[in-house]
Amino acid sequence: MGVVLLLGLVDPMSEKTIDLRFNLPRHSFDLYVDISIPSTGVTAIFGQSGCGKTTFLRCVAGLEKDAVGSLNIAGQQWQSDTVNLPTHKRSIGYVFQESALFSHLSVKANLEFGVKRAGTNRNSDYSQRFDQIASMLHISHLLERDPLSLSGGEKQRVAIARALLLNPDILLMDEPLSSLDEARKQEVLPYLEELKSTFATPILYVSHSPNEIARLADHMVVLENGKVVADGPLVETLSRIDFPVQLGEDAGVVLEAAVLEINAEWHLAKVQFAGGELWVRDGGFPVGAQVRVRILARDVSLANSHHIDSSIVNILHGKVEVIENDAHPAMALIKVRVQESALIARITRRSANYLDLKIGDAIWVQVKSAALIR
Amino acid sequence: MFLSDSDLAAIVLTIKLATVVTVLLILIGTPIAWWLARTKSWLKGPVGALVALPLVLPPTVLGFYLLIAMGPNGPVGSLTQSLGLGLLPFTFAGLVIASLFYSLPFVVQPIQNAFESIGDQPLEVAATLGAGPWDRFFSVVVPLAKPGFIAAAILGFAHTVGEFGVVLMIGGNIPDETRVVSVQIYDHVEALQYTQAHWLSGAMVLFSFLVLLIVYSVNGRRSAFRFGGSDV
CATH class of the missing domain: 2.40.50.100 (RNA polymerase II/Efflux pump adaptor protein, barrel-sandwich hybrid domain)
Known part of the structure; x- marks a missing residue:
């Protein structure tokens, strides 16, 4: 722990954790995950395509109806043998691979879709939070636009803002940059870095890009065929060479x-x-x-x-x-x-x-x- | 005016019939379309085929079976009689019920297509934003499927206006009760009143053309209901 303490971070073992355990049989693999992750910072879920990382994220969101397991977050039991909160009852923000903005609503109405339902748009600090998020993600000038008229990077920034506005207990991001070209990725990445340093919300970040993970993550979980093959602080996990993380040229x-x-x-x-x-x-x-x-x-x-x-x-x-x-x-x-x-x-x-x-x-x-x- | 009072009565009756049938069909057809669009059950094929049957059946066949069923010895007829409602054939209510079957596929299929092209993602997105099942349906599915609903309503209305065989079988030819425009035209021709038949037929042609024009321009402007691509 010496390295970590030297740099002024909190010893992760003493922090509160989010406990996740899921089991879900699929055609190509059986997802089996049983991990505890820090309740702050960015936890990257890394793995090759088809390793189950998106499925895992969907389990956390409650989108996989057949998944069994348990999920304890911020002191609340979202899922267990007896409890299984439906997706709309879980305090999550979900950013999909492709922006998934509602095309029948304006950008502003998209942003307000979630907070209206949570009732948080009536809170006194809501407009301040709205302004903070809109200006941080640089979307204030887009509010009256039709989502179809936005660029890929703009769409994804709006989608991130929409999830963030809910002030969720956990932010789930499923390869939020994968639908963007390299230039757009470089455009959105700094926003993610700022988001991470501004908000305390824990983030589960699914990615197969070692570069994104190196920049964003604090903690790293490596999945292979639905199983966890490595799990730990980013710096330690990346320096392990005793497990088959196929990073290739990115090792x-x-x-x-x-x-x-x-x-x-x-x-x-x-x-x-x-x-x-x-x-x-x-x-x-x-x-x-x-x-x-x-x-x-x-x-x-x-x-x-x-x-x-x-x-x-x-x-x-x-x-x-x-x-x-x-x-x-x-x-x-x-x-x-x-x-x-x-x-x-x-x-x-x-x-x-x-x-x-x-x-x-x-x-x-x-x-x-x-x-x-x- | 070139239309007689009985012509006008037939037009009013036809519009009334088509309106009632369209409203009921949207209410009945939407859950059927939703089920057909979402289910993975093996019953999807048989139910889908059953719904589409009026597309290929001669209207007289449909009318014949409905007449039997709703008649004094049929199961529906026995039921309506025991409920004190009397018999349905040759009444407006009977005509409405027959039209519901006859126009069902024209309403279910456009809505089903719209639902299918929306896919799962918008619903999942709405769920992650805190919307429950009914909320998701009315705040996401219905607006996204709007062109499908418009097409369904127009086609259901127009197809009910245009029915003839079923009406003859089940409704007969009772003024203000079951004598719709298509039957009225038939009567004019039988009575060799070609001028009257021309006026009514011409009105029907114009009406049908306008209906199709609206359907095509609605669908054309929102190409393929615009759900394609990366947006939902």
């Missing part, structure tokens, strides 16, 4: 870090993480900002000695912790412990053999590229 770690200094001449930022310091491209964050650094396994190489005559600036010293074969038979994944942190290197098995890597060996870690993602 890598995320490090929580803080900006130490900015070098204006070279447009670089020096960040400190629980394992040392790194020079990364300046992302416009001020000194002292809490950031995330993503280091892909393919950008990390290993050396037995400290080379100072290469182009690589970021060289760290660590110990080999785990050696695993990668999906391709030529490649190996090496997890290296660098003080409190872990990095993953993808190298060829021939190189691993040449370096004579063994668990516990001291090794130099060369980071060719690291991305400041927040």
